[in-house]
Amino acid sequence: MTSSILSAITLYPVKSLAGISVSSWPVVKTGLLYDRKWMLVDAAGHFLSQRKLPKMALIKTALTESHLILSASGMASLSLPLIPTDGDIISSTIWHDQCEARSVSKEADQWLSYFLKLDCRLVYQPAEMVRPVDPRYADATDNVSFADGFPFLIISENSLTSLNQAMNLNLSMARFRPNLVISGCVPYAEDSWREISIGTIDFRLTKPCSRCSVPAIDPETAQTGKEPLTTLNRIRKWENKIYFGQNALHNQLGTLTVGDALHVKATGVKQPPI
Known part of the structure; x- marks a missing residue:
């Protein structure tokens, strides 16, 4: 029997900007360390994403021990401290959530506004802000950063392989922006998982991930096409939404490493039930 393992780890320091692939990474209360710790907001404090600004996909992110680095074609790289301390506390909105956030710097706002051709601000989730x-x-003790709603998104390699076969295409996993990718299981096995362990960390998979327009954006060019939404609408639709991947919550802190074994501890009816 083939064993399932963690085959990729990706964190997205700034919501909706490009992610960073790592081989091993700490897990903190809100998920992967620094995952969605920053985000862009408009003048009203509403979060911005590739749904409105596909060009956000073209901004690369990197982390050093002390700085977040943003880079984009035609722009000088921007280096920002990992823990801003002197910004303003502002009210921000993520979907239906109202969150306090700290502004980062005018330099960051100008850099991002110039590249995106839209006035925006970069904000940070301070340690004292609990969402x-x-x-x-979820349980009352489960927290999340500026992710859409959950600390983790999990997708199996073979789910994407199956979807690509249905489309006769070879789209990358990057379009779906998972944190954790699993190999060694059948396509859509994650739909039935309710409790799993990866390495020393236990996870609860309590809600399937409904997909918006972002997977239709090519992360290398920011161009938008019809797939995979057309095919997902045909084969992964339930109650007028399309689903791909599973949202997850974690029970412990620790470290995840590519190659960690995955063990299924509890299963249930497929979610979505298709």
């Missing part, structure tokens, strides 16, 4: 996960799917 709970939707209580319909």
Whole structure:
């Protein structure tokens, strides 16, 4: 029997900008360390994403021991401290959540506004700002950063292989922006997982991930096409939404490493039930 393992780890320091692939990474209360710790907001404090600004996909991110680095074609790289301390506390909105956030710097705002051709601000989640996960799917102690709603998104390699075969294409996993990719399981096995362990960390998979327009954006060019949404609408639609991947919550802190074994501890009816 083939064993399932963690085959890729990706964190996205700035919500909706390019991610960073790592071989091993700490897990903190809100998920992967520095994952979605920053985000862009408009003048009203509403979060910005590739849904409105596909060009956000072209901004690369990197982390050093002390700085977040942003880079984009035609722009000088921008280096920002990992822990801003002197910004303003502002009210921000992520979907239905109201969150306090700290502004980073005018330099960052100008850099991003110039590249995106839209006035925006870069904000940071300070340590004292606690954002709970939707209580319909989580415990009262579960927290999340500026991710859409959950600390982790999990997708199996063979789910993407199956989807690509249905499309007769070879789209990359980067379009779907998972944190954790699993190899060694059948396509869509994750739909039935309810409790798993990866290495020393236990996870609860309580809600399938409904997909928006972002997977239709080529992360290398920011151009938008019809796939994979057309095919997902045909084969992965339930109650007028399309699904690919599973949102997950973690029970412990620790470290995840590519190659960690995955063990399924509890299964249930497929979510979505298709």
